[in-house]
Amino acid sequence: MSQWIGTANQKYASYAMEELRRIIPGASFAQLAAGEVFLMTSPIAKTDTLSAILRQEPIFLRHIQPVDRLIEICGSANDLDELSAMIRHSRLAFEGKRAAVHIRRSSKSAFHYSASDTKGILDAVLEEIGAEPVVQQPDIILSIYAAADFLYAGFGAPRDMLSDWPGGAVRFQREEGQISRAKFKLLEAERSFSLQYASFRRALDVGAAPGGWTSLLLERGLSVTSIDPAEMHESLSAYPTFTHVKKNASEVKLKEAAFDLLVCDMSWSPMLMCRLILDLQYALTRDATAIITVKLMHRKPLQTIREVKERLETGFRLLKAKQLFHNREEVTFHLQRK
Numbered sequence: 001m002s003q004w005i006g007t008a009n010q011k012y013a014s015y016a017m018e019e020l021r022r023i024i025p026g027a028s029f030a031q032l033a034a035g036e037v038f039l040m041t042s043p044i045a046k047t048d049t050l051s052a053i054l055r056q057e058p059i060f061l062r063h064i065q066p067v068d069r070l071i072e073i074c075g076s077a078n079d080l081d082e083l084s085a086m087i088r089h090s091r092l093a094f095e096g097k098r099a100a101v102h103i104r105r106s107s108k109s110a111f112h113y114s115a116s117d118t119k120g121i122l123d124a125v126l127e128e129i130g131a132e133p134v135v136q137q138p139d140i141i142l143s144i145y146a147a148a149d150f151l152y153a154g155f156g157a158p159r160d161m162l163s164d165w166p167g168g169a170v171r172f173q174r175e176e177g178q179i180s181r182a183k184f185k186l187l188e189a190e191r192s193f194s195l196q197y198a199s200f201r202r203a204l205d206v207g208a209a210p211g212g213w214t215s216l217l218l219e220r221g222l223s224v225t226s227i228d229p230a231e232m233h234e235s236l237s238a239y240p241t242f243t244h245v246k247k248n249a250s251e252v253k254l255k256e257a258a259f260d261l262l263v264c265d266m267s268w269s270p271m272l273m274c275r276l277i278l279d280l281q282y283a284l285t286r287d288a289t290a291i292i293t294v295k296l297m298h299r300k301p302l303q304t305i306r307e308v309k310e311r312l313e314t315g316f317r318l319l320k321a322k323q324l325f326h327n328r329e330e331v332t333f334h335l336q337r338k
C-alpha cells in the first residue's frame with residue numbers, strides 16, 4: 001500500500017483520477033482541493049506504483065508526490081519540529097544531495113507558517129545532515145502539501161514527481177514586450193518534452209497570430225513561416241528569417257519537405273485541426289517534429305484525445321500528450337511525422 005498527493009490543472013483532477021484508476025486497479029481517491037488536488041491510496045507499494053505511473057504517464061496528472069509521513073497539524077511550532085524530525089530520520093536519502101523544499105497549502109489549512117519561514121527552518125536541518133539546500137536543479141525534493149488538518153510530506157527525485165516545480169506549477173517570467181501569454185505554452189512544451197528548438201532549422205507555425213510562438217522560434221534562431229489570416233505583431237518583421245503567409249491554412253501552397261518543425265496553436269475544433277495538419281504533411285521532412293495544442297471542446301476530454309490521436313496517427317507518431325500547466329481548456333501533443 002502507498003499514498004500519494006496528485007495535482008491536476010483546475011477542473012481536471014477527475015480526469016487525472018480516471019487515468020490513474022486504469023493504470024492502478026484498486027486505487028481509491030479523496031479530494032483535498034476541489035478539482036485540483038487529491039489523495040490517492042494505491043493498493044501496491046511505492047516503487048511499483050511509481051513505475052506504473054512513469055510507464056504510462058497520465059495526461060492530466062501534473063504532479064505527484066509520495067506521502068512518506070502524515071502529520072496532524074497542531075497549529076504550533078510542533079508542526080515544524082515534526083517536519084524537521086522527518087528529515088533527520090531520512091538522513092540517508094538526503095545526505096550529499098542537492099535538496100529542494102517545496103511547500104504548498106490549501107486555503108483552509110490550519111498550518112500557520114509561511115512557505116518561506118518553513119523552508120528557512122527545513123533548509124537549516126538539511127544542512128545539518130549534510131545536504132545542500134537549493135532552489136534549482138535539485139537531486140531530491142521534499143514536497144509538503146498542507147491540507148486543512150494534515151501535512152502530507154514525501155520526498156523523491158524531480159522526475160518521479162513529473163516536475164521540478166512545486167505542484168508542477170511552472171512559472172516563467174513575463175518579458176518586456178512579450179507578444180502573448182501563449183508563448184509560455186511553447187516554452188513549457190520545450191521543457192516538458194525535452195526538446196531543443198534551436199536544433200531545428202525551419203518551422204511552420206499554423207494559426208500563429210499575434211505571434212508569441214513565432215517570436216520564441218525566431219529568438220531560438222529558426223527561420224519561421226507563419227500562417228494566419230490575422231495580423232502578426234509588427235516587432236516580428238525585424239527578423240529577416242520571418243515570413244508571414246496571410247491566409248487561411250487550408251488555402252496555402254508550400255514547398256514539399258521544407259520544414260523540420262511544425263507548431264500549431266489554432267484553438268479550433270479538434271477534428272478540423274486534424275484535417276488541416278494532415279493536409280500540410282507534404283510540407284514536412286520525414287521525422288519532422290510537431291507540437292500541437294488540442295482544444296477540449298466538450299465534456300469528454302479523454303474521448304476527444306483518443307479521437308484526435310487516432311486521426312493524427314495516420315501521418316504521425318504520438319510521442320506524448322500532456323496537459324501542461326499553461327494549457328487551459330486544452331492539451332499539448334508532441335508528435336513525429338511518420
Ligand SMILES: C[S@@+](CC[C@H](N)C(=O)[O-])C[C@H]1O[C@@H](n2cnc3c(N)ncnc32)[C@H](O)[C@@H]1O
Nearest residue numbers: 180182207209210211212213228248249265266
Ligand atoms: C490562439 S491564437 C494563436 C496564438 C499564438 N500561438 C501566439 O503565440 O500568439 C489562434 C490563431 O489561429 C488562427 N486561425 C484559426 N483558424 C485558422 C486557419 N484555418 N488558418 C490559419 N489560421 C487560423 C486565428 O486567426 C488566431 O490568430
